[in-house]
Amino acid sequence: MHEHDLDLIAAFAEGSLDDATVARDLVESCDVCRSEYEGQMAVLRLLGAARPAAMTDIERAALHRNLWTELSRTPKKATPWWYRLSYAAAGILVVVGLFGALNGWLDVGGVETAASFSEIGSGMDQPTDDGGALPLSGGDVDQQARSTTTMAAAEESASYPFADLAEEARVRRTSTGFQPMVADEGERACLTTLGLEDQQIIDRLDLDQAYLVLMPPDDPGSATVTFVASASCEITHIEG
Amino acid sequence: MTSPGNESELLARVVSGDREAFDAVMRVHESRVFSVCLRILGDRELALDATQDTFLTVFRKAGQFQGRSAVGTWIYRIAVNTCYDQIRRAARRRLEPIPDHTDPSDPGAEDLIESAALRPEIERALAQLAPEFRNAVILADLEGLPLPEVAEVLGVPVGTVKSRVFRGRRLLARYLGNQSGR
Numbered sequence: 001m002h003e004h005d006l007d008l009i010a011a012f013a014e015g016s017l018d019d020a021t022v023a024r025d026l027v028e029s030c031d032v033c034r035s036e037y038e039g040q041m042a043v044l045r046l047l048g049a050a051r052p053a054a055m056t057d058i059e060r061a062a063l064h065r066n067l068w069t070e071l072s073r074t075p076k077k078a079t080p081w082w083y084r085l086s087y088a089a090a091g092i093l094v095v096v097g098l099f100g101a102l103n104g105w106l107d108v109g110g111v112e113t114a115a116s117f118s119e120i121g122s123g124m125d126q127p128t129d130d131g132g133a134l135p136l137s138g139g140d141v142d143q144q145a146r147s148t149t150t151m152a153a154a155e156e157s158a159s160y161p162f163a164d165l166a167e168e169a170r171v172r173r174t175s176t177g178f179q180p181m182v183a184d185e186g187e188r189a190c191l192t193t194l195g196l197e198d199q200q201i202i203d204r205l206d207l208d209q210a211y212l213v214l215m216p217p218d219d220p221g222s223a224t225v226t227f228v229a230s231a232s233c234e235i236t237h238i239e240g
Numbered sequence: 241m242t243s244p245g246n247e248s249e250l251l252a253r254v255v256s257g258d259r260e261a262f263d264a265v266m267r268v269h270e271s272r273v274f275s276v277c278l279r280i281l282g283d284r285e286l287a288l289d290a291t292q293d294t295f296l297t298v299f300r301k302a303g304q305f306q307g308r309s310a311v312g313t314w315i316y317r318i319a320v321n322t323c324y325d326q327i328r329r330a331a332r333r334r335l336e337p338i339p340d341h342t343d344p345s346d347p348g349a350e351d352l353i354e355s356a357a358l359r360p361e362i363e364r365a366l367a368q369l370a371p372e373f374r375n376a377v378i379l380a381d382l383e384g385l386p387l388p389e390v391a392e393v394l395g396v397p398v399g400t401v402k403s404r405v406f407r408g409r410r411l412l413a414r415y416l417g418n419q420s421g422r
Binding site for chain 1: 259262263272278279288382402409416
């Protein structure tokens with residue numbers, strides 16, 4: 001049989017011909033053509049009966065989680081020069097502050113060389129009782145560094161789909177044979193501090209930082225899901 | 241439902257690093273991307289990996305989308321290419337496919353997986369097709385994409401797609417006939 005005839009029969013079988021007269025004649029007049037037509041129809045029926053493949057809830061949640069974890073490792077777009085410059089300026093401030101802080105300690109001990117550190121930091125430091133320059137204290141520097149870290153962490157963690165992760169936790173919680181995870185000593189102390197000691201640990205996630213995923217033991221289907229940063233023992237997200 | 245225009249806008253926001261927009265794009269297309277990958281690769285775990293790689297590529301290359309096709313078509317094209325890459329990599333490593341598994345704690349997963357599974361004889365017959373025929377049949381007949389879209393996804397003219405689909409079905413009929421001892 002000619003290739004053209006085969007294509008004609010295939011098009012006839014799927015019903016895409018405007019004028020099916022020639023194809024119908026062909027199928028009716030030739031055994032091989034009829035067999036070809038029947039084969040095409042059988043395949044179309046089989047393929048048409050197949051349902052679309054779908055992800056399970058856990059597969060979908062895992063996909064999202066892995067993807068966002070991977071994307072969080074992706075360098076963000078280049079920032080404008082002035083923005084980068086502001087980071088550099090902040091960095092210089094911190095370094096100068098650290099020098100100043102060191103200077104402050106050395107002053108207490110009465111070490112002579114402290115003056116030179118003080119001079120380095122004097123351009124932007126606070127005045128002191130004795131008219132000299134006092135740099136940012138160690139505590140200030142700590143505070144500044146901590147707040148920068150917290151902001152960066154908040155920005156990073158904001159990029160995770162916590163709603164999906166919460167949904168994943170609910171699915172996990174309602175699944176048969178589910179057993180909550182056992183809190184270790186540190187986690188128990190943290191949950192007590194936060195007043196969450198009655199909550200069950202549904203999961204431990206390692207995203208931008210380690211999280212405990214918590215849910216109350218009752219009403220698992222629609223319950224609130226709480227995310228606690230394990231290291232800092234802070235509630236970072238509440239979903240639901 | 242997200243319109244194609246909206247999708248282009250969303251993709252433009254993805255270029256500027258908007259992850260919410262990326263999430264929206266992903267939600268529209270992830271099911272079909274997974275389905276296409278599963279049909280091509282025949283293994284859920286590999287299909288999930290390919291789906292993840294597809295969307296990583298979408299995120300990283302969103303700036304290269306030129307709007308000459310629908311966003312979905314562009315994404316499915318990336319998905320098909322990702323699957324090709326994965327097949328090539330697997331062939332190089334001579335990996336055995338990871339056996340399908342069902343997480344027992346995933347309610348409804350068994351049903352979902354079973355209903356998505358093709359009958360084994362179709363699966364075997366599809367596996368015997370050359371990739372160009374198999375992918376045309378998968379996209380057109382299993383995923384129900386219109387032929388012009390399949391043509392864009394596969395990067396070939398519509399006539400070629402039509403011919404591949406017809407020929408693919410013909411070969412499937414022959415393989416199925418042989419399997420049933422006809």
